[in-house]
Amino acid sequence: MTPKPSSRSASPLARPRESRLSMLHLAPESLGFALDCAGQAVGAVRLGAALPAALQAVFVPAPEGSAAAARGAVQDIAYRTMRRLATVEWLIAKLVKKAPPPHVGHVLACSLALLVDDEANAAYAPFTVVDQAVSAIGARREFAFAKGLVNAVLRNFLRERETLLNAAQADEVARWNYPAWWIDAVKRAWPDTWQAVLAAGTTQGPLTLRVNARRSTVDAYLQVLQNHHIAASRAGDYAVKLDTPMPVDRIPGFNDGVVSVQDAGAQLAAQLLGVRDGMRVLDACAAPGGKTGHLLELANLQLVALESDASRARRIGENLQRLKLEAEVRIGDAGAPAKWHDDIDQPFDRILADVPCSASGIVRRHPDIRWLRRASDIPALVAEQRRILDALWPLVKSGGELLYVTCSIFPEEGELQAQWFGDKHQDAVRLDAPGQLLPSVARAPADTSAGSDAGQPAEDSAGANSDHDGFFYARFQKR
Ligand SMILES: C[S@@+](CC[C@H](N)C(=O)[O-])C[C@H]1O[C@@H](n2cnc3c(N)ncnc32)[C@H](O)[C@@H]1O
Incomplete structure (x- = not known):
């Protein structure tokens, strides 16, 4: 799920007039321009905005013609910075005596995020980063005074790089790049594998495709990719993982609906529901429609796709249009069926509660997400999940099934929730399902580093040594 802007800060993207930035005099294709824009996006996230919305807000006022040239670089820098945010904020605190103005701090954070990788993996040469960061700060009239500071901080970092990065390892938040409450929650939940779980979450996920079963097979599609000289491998019954990510419009068959982008772990949902032609199915929290599309690829269904957020619901239609498939999209609260479900006599054969x-x-x-969530969000989400599950269960036909899904690694939203549901609903029989899938990263056989999936099963239900996100699956049948 794409995270929504936090409700805690009503409009983190709207700057008060007095804090608007001055004109930026930089070429849109320069690294300095990208650092400035990425810095603005990081600043918005720090105020509570979701990164995709923050990036969108940065691009809107960008000079004409700059979007295509700069968008990729800005996005890449902002995402890298999110993955290393605690490390770079720790470094800034070590390297400056007095906290710089927020925009200067955010540009510094983005610049350091490009410098912490060793030179072999770095996206830009270190001195290019320093030079362009100084240009980015100098190009905003109100921050030009901080050019010397930015130059000194980045050069000092490069001089003391190893010592500083080693020292950062002693600070858990700076080392793992998650808030302290999150690290503690993962340690409590997964005492034997917590390091691998945290490390997997700071890698960049692969580009995994779902092959449309109506149009092709994994083997046939791998052949198509080979003909296009695109390296890829099987990652599940319908899943193909590209060795190198690429824009979707360059992926063969994407625009025609032969494949969709979907993580290998997410692809298990439709398979576990065991849908057959003619079934009546409710996809209860459906947007943007990834699992809706998969269900319809597997069988001819009477499918109701329910979503509470009208703007997100539009994306279900867009996705299905590309796949040339149809569902009845309804806007409503899954926790209040009386408002959208008037076919009381027609319960569902299958319900997907994602x-x-x-x-x-x-x-x-x-x-x-890790920087936007608070520990207090978890009990609120648990209560909401229970409300939705309780409301959906009466809509399952006798002999029918409900699949409970979360993309969470916290047991409160996973196994504990499934146990609560089974205890409460005596007519619910728990069926076989994977339970908790922890995020895993495919690795070479000899790799036993902390960043590998050490401590996790070598093989799981998403495929042998596959590379997937974290999910929880529980399946219940009504007596
Ligand atoms: C995890 S996402 C679903 C992802 C989707 N199943 C897919 O595979 O593309 C959860 C969705 O549930 C929606 N949602 C949240 N609360 C809801 C509610 N009470 N009733 C219906 N939908 C809800 C959210 O807006 C969000 O789009």
Whole structure:
């Protein structure tokens, strides 16, 4: 789920007039321009905005013609910075005596995020980063005074790089790049594998495709990719993982609906529901429609796709249009069926309850989530998930099934929730399902580093040594 802007800060993207930035005099294709824009996006996330919305807000006023040239670089820098935010904020605190103005701090954070990788993996040469960061700060009239500071901080970092990065390891937050409450929660939940779970979440997820079963097979599609000289491998019954991510419009067959982008762990949902032609199915929290599309690829269904957020619901239609498939899209609250379900006599054969959750299992694709969530969000989400489950259960036909799904790694939203449901609903029989899938990163056989999936099963239900996000699956049948 793409995280929504936090309700705590009503409009983190709207700057008060007095804090608006002055004109930026930089070429849109320069690294300095990208650092400035990424710095603005990081600043918005720090005020509570979701990163995709923050990036969108940065691009809107960008000079004409700059979007295409700069968008990729800005996005890449902002996402990298989110994954290393605690490390770079720790470094800034070490390297400056007095906290700089927020925009200067955010540009510094983005610049350091480009410098912490060793030179072999770095996206830009270190001195280019320093030079362009200084230009970015100098190009805003109100911050030009801080050019010397930015130059000194970045050069000092490069001089003391190893010592500083080693010292950062002693600070858990700076080392793992999650808030302290999150690190504690993962340690409590997964005492034997917590390091691998945290490390997996700071990698960049692969580009995984779902092959449309109506149009092709994994083997046939791998052949198509090979003909296009695109390296890829099987990652599940319908899943293909590209060795190198690429824009979707360059992926063969994407625009025609032969494949969709979907994580290998997420692809299990439609398979676990065991849908057959003619079934009546409710996809209860459906937007943007990833799992809706998969269900319809597997069988001819009477499918109701329910979503509470009208703007997100539009994306279900867009996705299905590309796949040339149809569902009945309804806007409504899954926790209040009386408002959208008037066919009381027609219960469902299958219900997919892909409920709102912490999204803690998909942080490698949405690295901002960890900085937006608060520990107090978890009990609120647990209560909401229970409300939705209680309301949906009466809509399941006798002999029918409900699949409970979260993209969370916290047991409160996973196994504990499934146990609560089974205890409460005596007519619910728990069926076989994967339970908790922890995020895993495919690795070479000899790799036993902390960043590998050490401590996790070598093989799981998403495929042998596959590379997938974190999910929880529980399946219940009504007696
Ligand atoms: C995890 S996402 C669903 C992802 C979707 N199943 C897919 O595979 O593309 C959860 C969705 O539930 C929606 N939602 C949240 N609360 C809801 C409610 N009470 N009733 C219906 N939908 C809800 C959110 O807006 C969000 O789009």
